[in-house]
Amino acid sequence: MIVLGLETSCDETAAAIVDDGRRILSNRVLSQLAEHRPYGGVVPEIAARSHLDHLDRLIAEALDEAGMRLDELDGIAATAGPGLIGGVFVGVLTAKAIAAARRLPFLAVNHLEGHALTVRLTDGIAFPYLLLLISGGHCQLLAVEGVGKYRRYGSTIDDAVGEAFDKTAKMLGLGYPGGPAVERAAAGGKAGCFTLPRPMKGRPELDFSFSGLKTALRQQAESLNLEDAQAVSDLAAEFQQAVAEVLSDRVTGALRRFARETGQPGPLVVAGGVASNLTLRSALEETAAAAGSGFHAPPPALCTDNGAMIAWAGLERLQLGLVDPLDFAPRPRWPLDDPTLARDA
Numbered sequence: 001m002i003v004l005g006l007e008t009s010c011d012e013t014a015a016a017i018v019d020d021g022r023r024i025l026s027n028r029v030l031s032q033l034a035e036h037r038p039y040g041g042v043v044p045e046i047a048a049r050s051h052l053d054h055l056d057r058l059i060a061e062a063l064d065e066a067g068m069r070l071d072e073l074d075g076i077a078a079t080a081g082p083g084l085i086g087g088v089f090v091g092v093l094t095a096k097a098i099a100a101a102r103r104l105p106f107l108a109v110n111h112l113e114g115h116a117l118t119v120r121l122t123d124g125i126a127f128p129y130l131l132l133l134i135s136g137g138h139c140q141l142l143a144v145e146g147v148g149k150y151r152r153y154g155s156t157i158d159d160a161v162g163e164a165f166d167k168t169a170k171m172l173g174l175g176y177p178g179g180p181a182v183e184r185a186a187a188g189g190k191a192g193c194f195t196l197p198r199p200m201k202g203r204p205e206l207d208f209s210f211s212g213l214k215t216a217l218r219q220q221a222e223s224l225n226l227e228d229a230q231a232v233s234d235l236a237a238e239f240q241q242a243v244a245e246v247l248s249d250r251v252t253g254a255l256r257r258f259a260r261e262t263g264q265p266g267p268l269v270v271a272g273g274v275a276s277n278l279t280l281r282s283a284l285e286e287t288a289a290a291a292g293s294g295f296h297a298p299p300p301a302l303c304t305d306n307g308a309m310i311a312w313a314g315l316e317r318l319q320l321g322l323v324d325p326l327d328f329a330p331r332p333r334w335p336l337d338d339p340t341l342a343r344d345a
């Protein structure tokens with residue numbers, strides 16, 4: 001089985017082809033960074049127009065790279081939400097047009113399910129697992145019990161982790177995109193030179209909060225000379241350490257609940273753009289080890305948005321017969337624990 005996947009929900013235009021032998025036959029990603037950088041963030045209208053300009057070419061390149069023609073595919077998947085709706089429309093309409101013209105199954109993929117299942121493509125792990133999903137728009141802990149079967153343990157009550165990284169980068173004058181910039185700055189700094197809070201640490205429920213951390217960081221940043229590169233690095237390192245400790249604390253509680261409910265000690269899976277952060281990955285790997293749990297995270301390039309994750313989620317759904325009608329309406333908001341995702345899976 002071979003599936004083409006399209007991703008256009010944010011600022012990456014991507015097309016990829018995967019097969020049921022867990023091979024990535026091609027994976028083309030075009031970042032729109034340069035187009036959004038002057039505005040310090042993603043501009044939805046610019047993103048949608050750029051997807052429209054580039055998607056057809058990326059699909060052609062993905063087919064070339066895989067050495068395939070459209071009629072060799074078994075299905076076409078596209079991110080159908082959640083995300084910036086203009087971009088989502090571009091991907092969904094393109095996929096529907098190809099599906100209609102070639103009489104192929106169309107798969108409306110939830111972007112978060114793409115992140116959630118990537119590790120089954122890269123590491124081939126079985127259900128169930130505990131998922132920490134950390135991206136630009138989300139921060140959630142979920143028990144993943146099957147395709148479309150998610151039970152949410154907790155989520156952020158305010159900002160997402162990636163958002164916190166992006167805002168931190170802005171306040172420290174580190175530019176855009178924020179996550180990688182903060183990680184680079186933190187590498188040259190020392191946590192503990194500044195003091196930032198660890199919101200929710202030690203609390204019994206499994207939610208997250210990052211707005212207090214952001215406010216505390218803003219206060220420290222305001223009295224800082226941003227020309228002082230060492231001080232900026234030290235504050236970035238303290239921020240990253242605070243995030244690592246909070247995530248580890250929440251994950252420890254979630255692993256306990258997961259073991260109680262499933263009789264299994266894990267494994268822990270970390271996914272989403274923020275999971276490409278090496279300091280956070282190693283902190284979470286240690287946390288899993290301390291709980292006697294296995295640890296899996298996709299390679300960094302498959303943590304940030306890409307087409308392979310959408311193709312793979314589409315392929316898993318196609319294998320279960322979860323094909324979508326051509327009048328499927330894109331969804332700007334679409335939580336992972338939505339019961340319609342499982343349908344009759």
Ligand code: KG4
Pocket residue numbers: 010134135136137138161162163165166177178179180183272273274275276277278303304305
């Ligand atoms: O999953 P993703 O590519 O897009 C969404 O679905 O949101 O995640 C993007 C987020 C951004 O907030 C970005 O700053 C963050 O992931 N990110 C990172 C790193 N690389 C990307 N955060 C921390 N460290 C990184 N190395």
Ligand code: ZN
Pocket residue numbers: 111115135136272273304305
């Ligand atoms: Zn994403």
